[in-house]
Amino acid sequence: MLVKMKEILDRACKENYAVAAANVYTELNARAFVEAAEELNAPLILNYKVGCHPDTDDIIKICLDLAKKSKVPIAVNLDHGDSKEMVLSGIRAGVTGVMIDKSSKPFEENVKETKKVVEIAHTVGVSVEAELGHVGVADNYVVDGKSALTKVEDAVRFVELTDVDCLAVAIGTAHGAYPKGMKPEIDFERLASLRKALPELPLVLHGSSGTDIEDIRKVCSMGI
Ligand code: CO
Numbered sequence: 001m002l003v004k005m006k007e008i009l010d011r012a013c014k015e016n017y018a019v020a021a022a023n024v025y026t027e028l029n030a031r032a033f034v035e036a037a038e039e040l041n042a043p044l045i046l047n048y049k050v051g052c053h054p055d056t057d058d059i060i061k062i063c064l065d066l067a068k069k070s071k072v073p074i075a076v077n078l079d080h081g082d083s084k085e086m087v088l089s090g091i092r093a094g095v096t097g098v099m100i101d102k103s104s105k106p107f108e109e110n111v112k113e114t115k116k117v118v119e120i121a122h123t124v125g126v127s128v129e130a131e132l133g134h135v136g137v138a139d140n141y142v143v144d145g146k147s148a149l150t151k152v153e154d155a156v157r158f159v160e161l162t163d164v165d166c167l168a169v170a171i172g173t174a175h176g177a178y179p180k181g182m183k184p185e186i187d188f189e190r191l192a193s194l195r196k197a198l199p200e201l202p203l204v205l206h207g208s209s210g211t212d213i214e215d216i217r218k219v220c221s222m223g224i
Pocket of ligand 1: 080
């Protein structure tokens with residue numbers, strides 16, 4: 001069934017488990033994710049980033065249809081929206097969650113842009129994810145790895161000011177494939193502090209692909 005992203009994440013947060021957000025590129029990989037979620041009887045987020053398919057509306061429609069027909073709860077999320085316009089195009093296409101990513105901007109600007117999206121999205125019942133600190137790219141891990149980790153006091157202020165439904169945090173992972181022989185170093189202490197400061201807010205981990213399965217398990221038990 002198609003559900004709001006908040007519905008899936010609030011329950012996961014309360015019961016302390018994580019939900020996979022799988023990156024959709026084609027109808028076939030979307031179908032495979034849904035089949036796997038059904039096999040495991042697990043909720044799922046179908047994550048779509050503009051540009052990963054030639055036609056955003058078409059691929060979102062496929063995701064929505066698959067979600068509606070599924071027996072497990074599925075949210076369709078617009079990943080890494082870089083502007084209010086992009087987020088709106090996703091909302092118009094029918095997604096049940098959006099990410100507004102202004103994490104590379106200064107704090108105040110991130111707050112301002114996120115707030116605008118929250119106001120619009122919440123009016124039409126769509127959940128919002130934002131990012132604070134910045135999750136960089138694994139290819140550039142030496143520089144990106146620890147340069148913009150999420151500060152706990154900033155996260156608390158950000159959530160108060162924006163009313164986001166979930167927050168992507170930078171705790172040492174990065175997007176994509178890490179250089180050969182390199183592994184991400186996760187700041188578990190920071191994650192524990194974030195969880196303590198924001199006990200009811202679902203926290204989101206980006207850049208999980210190249211991370212050890214044991215580390216993934218651990219962060220999933222700590223609020224991700
Ligand atoms: Co990401």
